[in-house]
Amino acid sequence: MTTTAPPKTSPAPQLRRQPRAPRARLAGIALRTPYWVLTGALALVFVFPLVWAGVASVAPQPGSSQVDGWGFGNYVTLMEYQAGLPQYLLNSTLVSGMTVLFTLTASVLGGYAFSRFRFPGRDVLFLLTLAILMVPYATLLIPLYVMLNAVGLQNTLVGLSLVLTVFQLPFATFMMRISFDAVPRELDEAALVDGCSSFRALRTVLLPAVKPGVITVGLFAFLAAWNDFVAPLILISDSDKIPLPLAVANLRAQVMGIVDYGATEAGVVVMALPCVVLFLLLQRHYVRGFMSGALKG
Amino acid sequence: MPAKLSARPPARSTRPAIVAVARRRALHGWAYAAPTAVLVVGLFLLPVLLVGQMSLSDWPLLSGNQGINAPANYQDALGHRYFWDSVVFTVKYTVIATVLLIGLGLGLALLVQESSRWSAVLRTSILVPSALGLASASLLFYALYSPQVGPLSPLLQRLGLADGPVTFLGTPDSALWSTVFLVVWRFAGFYMLLLMVGLQGIPHEVIEAARMDGANRRQTFVSITLPLLRPSLALCTVLCVTGSLLAFDQFYILTKGGPDNSTLTVVQLIYNVAFQGQNDLGVAAALSIVVLVVLVVVNVAQMRAMRTSQED
Numbered sequence: 223m224t225t226t227a228p229p230k231t232s233p234a235p236q237l238r239r240q241p242r243a244p245r246a247r248l249a250g251i252a253l254r255t256p257y258w259v260l261t262g263a264l265a266l267v268f269v270f271p272l273v274w275a276g277v278a279s280v281a282p283q284p285g286s287s288q289v290d291g292w293g294f295g296n297y298v299t300l301m302e303y304q305a306g307l308p309q310y311l312l313n314s315t316l317v318s319g320m321t322v323l324f325t326l327t328a329s330v331l332g333g334y335a336f337s338r339f340r341f342p343g344r345d346v347l348f349l350l351t352l353a354i355l356m357v358p359y360a361t362l363l364i365p366l367y368v369m370l371n372a373v374g375l376q377n378t379l380v381g382l383s384l385v386l387t388v389f390q391l392p393f394a395t396f397m398m399r400i401s402f403d404a405v406p407r408e409l410d411e412a413a414l415v416d417g418c419s420s421f422r423a424l425r426t427v428l429l430p431a432v433k434p435g436v437i438t439v440g441l442f443a444f445l446a447a448w449n450d451f452v453a454p455l456i457l458i459s460d461s462d463k464i465p466l467p468l469a470v471a472n473l474r475a476q477v478m479g480i481v482d483y484g485a486t487e488a489g490v491v492v493m494a495l496p497c498v499v500l501f502l503l504l505q506r507h508y509v510r511g512f513m514s515g516a517l518k519g
Numbered sequence: 520m521p522a523k524l525s526a527r528p529p530a531r532s533t534r535p536a537i538v539a540v541a542r543r544r545a546l547h548g549w550a551y552a553a554p555t556a557v558l559v560v561g562l563f564l565l566p567v568l569l570v571g572q573m574s575l576s577d578w579p580l581l582s583g584n585q586g587i588n589a590p591a592n593y594q595d596a597l598g599h600r601y602f603w604d605s606v607v608f609t610v611k612y613t614v615i616a617t618v619l620l621i622g623l624g625l626g627l628a629l630l631v632q633e634s635s636r637w638s639a640v641l642r643t644s645i646l647v648p649s650a651l652g653l654a655s656a657s658l659l660f661y662a663l664y665s666p667q668v669g670p671l672s673p674l675l676q677r678l679g680l681a682d683g684p685v686t687f688l689g690t691p692d693s694a695l696w697s698t699v700f701l702v703v704w705r706f707a708g709f710y711m712l713l714l715m716v717g718l719q720g721i722p723h724e725v726i727e728a729a730r731m732d733g734a735n736r737r738q739t740f741v742s743i744t745l746p747l748l749r750p751s752l753a754l755c756t757v758l759c760v761t762g763s764l765l766a767f768d769q770f771y772i773l774t775k776g777g778p779d780n781s782t783l784t785v786v787q788l789i790y791n792v793a794f795q796g797q798n799d800l801g802v803a804a805a806l807s808i809v810v811l812v813v814l815v816v817v818n819v820a821q822m823r824a825m826r827t828s829q830e831d
Contacts, residue, residue, distance in 0.1 A: 259635075272659075335547075337550065339552075347559065351559050353563075359765060359786075362567070364789070365567070365569035368569065376618060470655075472663070486661065498650050
């Protein structure tokens with residue numbers, strides 16, 4: 223760590239580090255010690271709760287299923303809670319998968335249309351899609367509850383996924399549109415001149431070019447669907463159709479109002495693990511998504 | 520829509536072939552936009568219209584539409600026992616959360632913008648919580664704050680900061696601040712990232728020039744960095760205010776609005792009116808419309824304010 227100490231004397235932090243004399247480096251380390259203590263403590267504050275949840279879920283705890291010794295008792299409780307962890311995981315996976323599928327289908331085709339075609343109503347539709355951001359979740363969920371009931375999609379994972387897709391559309395459509403805009407027009411025009419249909423040009427020429435955008439949109443749709451709490455709370459009433467966050471929240475009040483914290487911690491770990499792993503793997507895309515979001519402002 | 524195009528007499532066009540191509544392109548465009556259009560109209564436009572109708576109708580949860588009763592729902596909504604309390608609490612929470620998140624986000628962004636390896640580690644650790652869902656994070660802190668298993672209360676006692684066991688969610692004030700801490704933990708990285716992107720957008724020459732002219736760090740920050748960062752700060756403020764005004768998950772899981780309905784937000788009130796006890800979708804729809812109008816007004820006002828101050 224000492225060899226990478228950035229010299230504080232440099233006025234511009236972004237400048238490349240230059241090799242320095244050992245004494246200057248020592249002075250730099252002395253100056254930087256408070257900085258390391260402060261930032262180290264900061265990093266600890268952000269990471270500690272996550273680590274604690276992981277450790278506590280396998281640690282012995284009175285009032286949980288893991289009373290003495292370390293082990294996976296809390297996870298066993300979770301496996302056996304009502305419909306069982308596998309069922310809730312399946313529900314969450316189905317909802318997330320469908321949401322990603324619907325979101326990508328609509329936003330890739332829509333982004334292509336908004337970026338490459340001129341058609342009447344184009345700008346109105348685009349603005350209307352962005353306007354979804356302005357309307358509160360709760361404002362939409364109450365009429366959606368009534369509407370899904372009317373068309374027989376109440377209490378179904380498909381209905382839930384469609385609703386979650388709509389809330390993803392502003393970001394997804396915007397993201398895909400700017401992704402297509404960034405690809406030179408000559409690329410698909412050449413394909414069209416060569417006799418490709420517009421769909422084939424999209425599939426073979428453009429899709430590879432907008433892949434980073436597709437990954438970002440897919441990642442965000444997955445995370446949003448996997449973690450969503452309010453929509454299933456209102457739209458799903460069967461306890462064996464609820465996704466994981468709702469199941470874990472319900473589990474807290476399982477036995478006569480006594481909270482099983484051990485099982486709750488295990489549930490948090492199961493929910494958080496895929497998100498944290500995905501985040502660490504795809505961190506660059508995550509950051510990219512925000513960058514394009516910041517472009518709006 | 521294509522009818523509009525064909526209504527134009529083709530004879531007037533000197534090159535009918537081009538018109539035909541343009542028309543086919545427009546048709547293709549519509550075909551590609553169709554899934555988006557169906558979703559937006561069916562699951563956004565119609566619900567917005569329906570919520571308007573519901574707010575004007577007697578609409579119990581179980582028996583459905585019982586006909587127009589305007590303006591009874593709005594009177595009931597504004598006269599609800601907890602309406603003004605929840606408005607005051609929501610605004611208080613929004614102000615606290617926005618000030619803390621943007622202040623902290625900016626501080627963190629300045630702290631970690633160097634391109635060293637340690638900064639990258641810091642950035643990642645601050646960002647990891649934002650991968651979690653708000654519900655997962657709330658459940659995690661529910662356990663973390665619990666008097667039975669949470670490690671925080673013993674830690675505070677050992678450090679001598681507390682005399683007895685600390686109840687994080689027991690009093691109205693502690694429940695509010697505990698929730699604020701959770702939200703800051705979960706979202707600080709997000710705002711740090713947005714502001715970092717803004718900081719990177721500031722041309723380096725401008726800062727160099729200010730330094731050359733003899734400005735110190737503080738002066739450079741106040742008169743160069745902050746003004747140039749205004750668009751990013753504006754975006755953060757809009758996002759943070761909107762998100763906080765609509766707070767639900769964190770309070771629903773951590774406090775359930777308690778103790779004594781002291782941490783009841785407006786969206787929680789809507790949920791309670793619609794699905795918990797009162798089961799009145801009409802009044803809930805009226806409350807939703809009120810929230811929608813307030814949100815649109817607040818956002819437009821914020822953007823206006825940002826724009827005019829930018830023109831100065």
